Amino acid sequence: MRYMEDTLLHHLHTNDTEALKTFLFTIEELPLLQVFTSLSANEKAIVFRLLPKDKALALFEALQPTAQHHLLRSFTDEGATEFFNDMAPDVRVRLLDELPASVTKKLLQSLTASERDATNLLLGYERETAGRLMTPEFITLKKEMTVEDALAKVRLQAREKETIYTLYVTDQRKKLHGVLSLKELLIAEGSQLIADIMSHEVIYVATDTDQEEAARLLNEIDVIALPVVDRESLIVGIVTADEGRHILEDEAIEDMF
Amino acid sequence: MRYMEDTLLHHLHTNDTEALKTFLFTIEELPLLQVFTSLSANEKAIVFRLLPKDKALALFEALQPTAQHHLLRSFTDEGATEFFNDMAPDVRVRLLDELPASVTKKLLQSLTASERDATNLLLGYERETAGRLMTPEFITLKKEMTVEDALAKVRLQAREKETIYTLYVTDQRKKLHGVLSLKELLIAEGSQLIADIMSHEVIYVATDTDQEEAARLLNEIDVIALPVVDRESLIVGIVTADEGRHILEDEAIEDMF
CATH class of the missing domain: 3.10.580.10 (CBS-domain)
Structure with a gap:
């Protein structure tokens, strides 16, 4: 487990997004959950968004409601936003899988309109798309x-x-x-x-x-x-x-x- | 009564709208009602629209529901429409008093959209006004x-x-x-x-x-x-x-x- 955690943190701190993505693609659900809980809020947001959609959904559902809430709040953190902001748009589109709909809904509903603006990058919706315009109020x-x-x-x-x-x-x-x-x-x-x-x-x-x-x-x-x-x-x-x-x-x- | 009727018909048939308007301004409610019932549908529509607003309301309320209905239907008659169509817009605006709101409502509700179009002239709403655009469906x-x-x-x-x-x-x-x-x-x-x-x-x-x-x-x-x-x-x-x-x-x- 220690090895898993070290590898993940290494990729994260060296900004090696491609290696991180590959690592997250191969890691099993249980070790992922264990490593994930030891991360800081910013790191959680980044790692979560780089997971493939099915793994993201499984991980989210395995978390306690309070932990889910904290994870969603961390989507507005500057550190995580900057991480994705530094990527070229095409790289970002390739690396960020779609969020599970249930997570998107909870995320959008827990945020004010201006907070929503700040999370657009992490949501993976590029500028001038319907994803950026939409409201969860229906x-x-x-x-x-x-x-x-x-x-x-x-x-x-x-x-x-x-x-x-x-x-x-x-x-x-x-x-x-x-x-x-x-x-x-x-x-x-x-x-x-x-x-x-x-x-x-x-x-x-x-x-x-x-x-x-x-x-x-x-x-x-x-x-x-x-x-x-x-x-x-x-x-x-x-x-x-x-x-x-x-x-x-x-x-x-x-x-x- | 015969004299009243003759005078009214004379003004009507000679197209002397000004004389007709003056005559309708002075005639009392009861003789008006008696003369009115003897008119044809077209004539009723024209006379009714040339009445001052208060007299129009009193007359309308004195009519039986069936007679009210026939009067409103006659607003789409070609003869009545042509009568007002031949006037210059400024003359029309001066001669046609506003219809009582209760009559307007009944009129608009009893007509289809295209029939409404045909009655706009008799309603007294000039082209390119809110009166022409409005719908009674509220x-x-x-x-x-x-x-x-x-x-x-x-x-x-x-x-x-x-x-x-x-x-x-x-x-x-x-x-x-x-x-x-x-x-x-x-x-x-x-x-x-x-x-x-x-x-x-x-x-x-x-x-x-x-x-x-x-x-x-x-x-x-x-x-x-x-x-x-x-x-x-x-x-x-x-x-x-x-x-x-x-x-x-x-x-x-x-x-x-």
Whole structure:
């Protein structure tokens, strides 16, 4: 174990990211957990982000809730941010695997908007992508809920969510199955199932979709928000029409000069 | 009575609008009602629109519901439309008093969008004003309603209303007293009164507000819709942000040529 820890720290302190990445790719789950707990907050953030997605998810789920919380807070630390900031964007894109959707959600929800800004680099979303624009403030429903249950959930969560006029239907893993408007929910009978009133045609963008492309889509299809999904089609955020308009306005101003 | 009827028909058939207007200004309520019922549909529409607002309201309320309905339908008749179309816009503005808000509401609600277009001239709303843009599809609440009552009303009416995400609070006469978002309604406790959760600061436009001014206002203050009020501050319609955007886009295209 001592050897594992020394190797990891050596790669970390010599900034040898490629060697670190290879090391993390080969290490088993249990030794990883043991080495991980002995690291400093900054080191944890860096190591965690260099893990492949499946290992990151396993490690995160093995941590106690308090340790999970500390790990997510460390994503805003300057040391970790600088580490990734020093990389060229293409290297960063190659080295940082997508975060598991459940981790992304917890991370985005535990941060204020300005803190979110600071973690964008660690999230692995490059500049001017939908991932950078998205907000975690949306409400999800389940197919098997009744309209009354769903309305109760909306009323409970409305205060803390930016967008409540579009509702997303997902399974337990947050895979996107449908969408409906709050208006459609209000019109339906209380005993109807969400599965029966939702629309199956969901237009979405990916975290790495260019922000202008997302903005143009929002402008064209006249919706309040577009869901943003990761590579597993799990919903990780939404981009609102307001954000889209700001992007198009900024772009129009840029084009004038 | 015969004399009254002859005089009115004479002015009508000689297209002497000024004389007709003066005659209608002086005639008493009861003889007016008697003469009115003997007119053809086209003639009814023309005479009704040339009445001063208070007389129009009194006459309308004296009619049976079926007669009210027929009168409103006659507003789309070609004969009546042509009569007003032949006038210069400034003459039309001077001759046509504002319709009573209760009549406007019934009229707009009984017509399809394209029929509404055809009645704009008789409504007295000039081209490129908020009156021409507005839709009657909005929900009004009363101050003394509870949140639960209000939510029940919203669910009942949502299907037929274009805009349900902004709710307008009025008195019996439809005078605008406040505004709240559907989100605010959903967040509130079921037993709270609308009077206690509504915002008293309502930004509105008038029926004769220039459409570009209304569109700019909508764009600046980031609301879903703006209420449109008549000269008595009674709400007669709303202009949606979507409509506003179309106006600004059309204007941007015009400016290119």
